[in-house]
Amino acid sequence: MYVAAASDEMIDRSGRLRTAWVPVMEAAYTIGPDELARRAVSLNRQMHLAAPFGASTAREYDPLPAPLTAMEFAVLEVALAQRARLLNAALEDLYGPQTLLRDGTLPPSLVFSSPHFIRSLHTVQKLAVPRMTFYAADLIRGPHGGFQLLRDHTGIIPGLGHALSLRRLTAGTVPEIFRAGGLRSLRPARDMLTDHLHREAQGGLVAVLSARAASPAEAQDMTDDALLARALGVLLIEPGDLAARNGALHMKTLSGLLRVATLIRGLSGIELDPLEQGGRPDAGVPGAFGAVRAGLLALLNMPGSGLLEGPAFAPYLESLFAPLLGETPLLERAAAETAPSHAPFVNGAALESRPMMFRLFAWHDGQGWQVLPGGLGFGISSQAAPLGNAGVKDLWVLEAEEPHFIAGAAPAEPPARPTFLAAANLPSRVADNLFWLGRSVERLEAAARLLMLALPRLESGTSLPRDAAERRLISRCLAQAGLLPADLSGGAVSGRLLRSALVRRKPVAGLLKEVSRLVNAASERLSPSMLATVRFALNQASEALPDEENALPSILSFAATFAGIAAENMLRDGGWLFLEMGRRLERGETLAEGLSLLLDGPPERLEPGLGLGIELADSVLSYDLRHAGILAPAPVLAMLLADAGNPRSLAYQCAVLCNCLKRLGADDDAEATRQLQHRAVELAGAATELRPALAAIAADLRLLSDHVQRRFFTLLPEAHQLEDQETLEAAQ
Known part of the structure; x- marks a missing residue:
């Protein structure tokens, strides 16, 4: 049940529904209270997903809008434009000729003692742009129906992003209300x-x-x-x-x-x-x-423009209209005892009457002030400040009977874009984060696969030569991956010893923490739904810790989710190129290093390493279908090194890397990667001296990673020797 307040936005003095609220409430009653409550939860979930960098929001968003009539907005539009002109003129004077201080209109102690007055931005000449380009005003509707000013926002303008975005999400949540029409776009x-x-x-x-x-x-x-x-x-x-x-x-x-x-x-x-x-x-x-x-x-707005937001300036601002504009103020300031009007907010399956504050926005278009035909409504407890948990509404301006046109300067031509890169304007910080996110996810997946393969084999008590050889190879791979102390590599490592090392060193938890950090750092390049899916899978893996063995399936599930999102949801441009390069570099380097250990020996002793290599590359099923599970060096090497259709092969990683580098204009590195691909294909035909060749490929992939880091992230020139510099200077 809704209980109207003495001064209510929805109910007039005679107890009837105001005309502006009729279509809103008709649609709300059609939806029904229970469904409206579910829509409110859905809207808040969408706004939470739209928050970047994983920032959680304590605000509650209300699906019911707060409408203003065209006549009310017309009055406010003129009043806000006047106030914006006054505040900008005052800022230009205080940071310029300071006439208001010299004639005593404003006390100098009030200005110079404020921490928001930035002396270094006091200039003799006017700046190229106004000191205040954006303006916002917080208003309440008084008991007699007129609007009164609570505060000005002249520095950082809070809420403009919400004002431009909330309507789109609200329209998708409660389309029935928007079908009533009649609001200004x-x-x-x-x-x-x-x-x-x-x-x-x-x-x-x-x-x-x-x-x-x-x-x-x-x-x-x-x-x-x-x-x-x-x-x-x-x-x-x-x-x-x-x-x-x-x-x-x-x-x-x-x-x-x-x-x-x-x-x-x-x-x-x-x-x-x-x-x-x-x-x-x-x-x-x-x-x-x-x-x-x-x-x-x-x-x-310019730094220092927040000077006029201070409450100490409020008593003086009204006296500036005459000297600066030659006008009288159109918008009166609210007295401390003025009670704001109330509006309905969704509270579960009921509507609750709460005091409300309006926030309207304006900007200077080079010629005059334009007021946004909309804004935000905040539930408040007093005039002090809006409360996030009291609700945030979309503010409607209803359309007048006659067409309304916004006229301005001719549309600007889009700025010229650099032609060098597919991701030319991508900040190097974002590209760096995505690159290392790709590497970290692959590193985490490789560690999980290795541990899932190692634990059951190391627990086996058999003493067959093949099993003993597998355990030695696995321990070397674990040490190389940092999952086992280096002094234990090659020895007789048991499953209990491996579990003890995992509990003590917590390598998987460290990798998972690094992935989580990079997901947050790169979240601005993931859509809200993508970010929510990735975080859900990541949280599932994190909750399975500290038992790192039981967390391994969840980690592989997260890696598969991440790879699927990257493959199906990201545009093949910009940040995706660096994410993909990171994944392929890490996968290629891990594969080359792992095979260099597993295939270290004469051809007649390669069978244990061949089997482990096929398992670590997750290619067991494909190999069984092609070769009936019979292990032999030639088909195994062909699948792991040269198969262009196997996304786990070394040649495949090099081919994808080459394509990414070409698109990014790094032709020299792309050519080096193409040569690596040829070396991998040629190596598939050999069965001897595999370790030095594979170790050399892994070293070249690490060198390629350094080149990518230098070229795109640190933006440093290539290193050269002193003799090269002297030769270059002599030639010049």
Whole structure:
């Protein structure tokens, strides 16, 4: 049962349903309370999956929107544009001529004592872009139906990413409400904002600057930054992705340094430039303020713009309208005792009346202020702050009877893209994480396969020559993989000794922890559903620990899940190339090193190693079908080394690596990989001196990994000797 409050968004004073809420509530009653509760759970699950980097969100999202009429929004649109003009003019003055301080309109002690006033950004000339490009206002509806201002947001704008993304997910959760129609679309405004950002960037990079979360509040901000980047179709980057060169900021990408023209700031201005503000260099971007002053970087909003958000400035802002704009304020500030209006929120199978705050957003398009025809509604307990667990709603603006057009400048041409790489604009940090994620998953799978093969054989008490030979080979492979101490390799190792070493050293747990870390680090390149599937399989494997033996099947299940997602869900471009290279390099190196140990001996003594090699490569069934299970060097080597159709063969790994490197423009490394493939095929015809040849291939694969690291991640030139440098200088 819903109990209306004295001032209610849904019920008017006569107790009737307001016109704007009629289609919403009709659809809600059609859905039914139980189903509506399930839809609310589904919406929250989708928003949780949309959170990047594994950031958990404490917010509750409500499927019922909060509608505003076209007339109400028209009044608010003019009032918010006026207030945005005032706040931007005040910031331009405080960081410029400081007329407001000289004539006493604002007390200097109020400004200079604020930690949000950044002295190094005080400039004589105006900056290339306004100090405040984005603006948000928190409003409540008072007892008499008019809107009143709670607070301004002039620094980091919280919630814009949610405002641009929540409607899409809500529409998929409760389509019955949206079928009622009559609401104004966000798409034209969003497209106009995107065009403006790219036009002002003049071909430079536009990105959202975020930071890794250290607290639940920062996790909420990080989620909003990621949603904003997705909604605008721009990159989400971190301070570590940026470097200052020649006075400008550049992003470290796979094609080198790419100049950054515009950053939408999700990082505090106080921490942004440790070179001038102090602090840890890895927490900010040294040189950012210099690029701003030189006009080579637009930070939206500019650092220091959060100065006017402080409550100490609130009593003075109303007095600035006359000197700065020559106008009277259109939006009054809410008094402390003003009670906000209430709205219905889904609470289980019932609707609950809660106080609500509105948040509307605006941006400067180069000529004037545009207000987003939508926003967010927050359930609150007081005027102090919105409570995440009190609900977050999509804010609707209903369409007027007449068509509504948003006019702006002509659409900007998309910026020119570098033609060098299939993943040219991929940050080197992301490519590095994906590359090592691929390697770590393969390393984990190889360790699990080796242990599953080793444990039953080492427990066998038979003393047959073949069994003893297998145990010696297995112990050497375990030591090489780091699963057994090196001093035990080649000896008589028992299953109990291996289990004791696993309990003491916990190598599988360490590999699993590294995979989990890299999944989180690379999660921005995985869709929400992909990330949820990978994490579910990874959690199952982690829960099976500390009993590492029982965890082995779960680990293999996780590896299969991961490989399936990479094969079927990822676009064969960009980050997938580096994930695939990491997997193939690790699988090829592990196979070459393992076979170099297993096939170390004359042809007449290779049978134990041949059988173990087929099992470790998970090719037992294929070999049995082809060769009736009869072990012989020639067919085994052909399957493990030269078979281009076997995804576990060495030639297959080299072929995939060669293709990836060609697509990334690394033709020299691709040619070296092709030569490795030929060597593997030729080696399949030999049955003697296999160990040195296979060890050499493994060493070349490690060298190739170093080349990939140098070329794409560290961005260093090739090493050369001093004599080469002297010869080059003499030639010049």
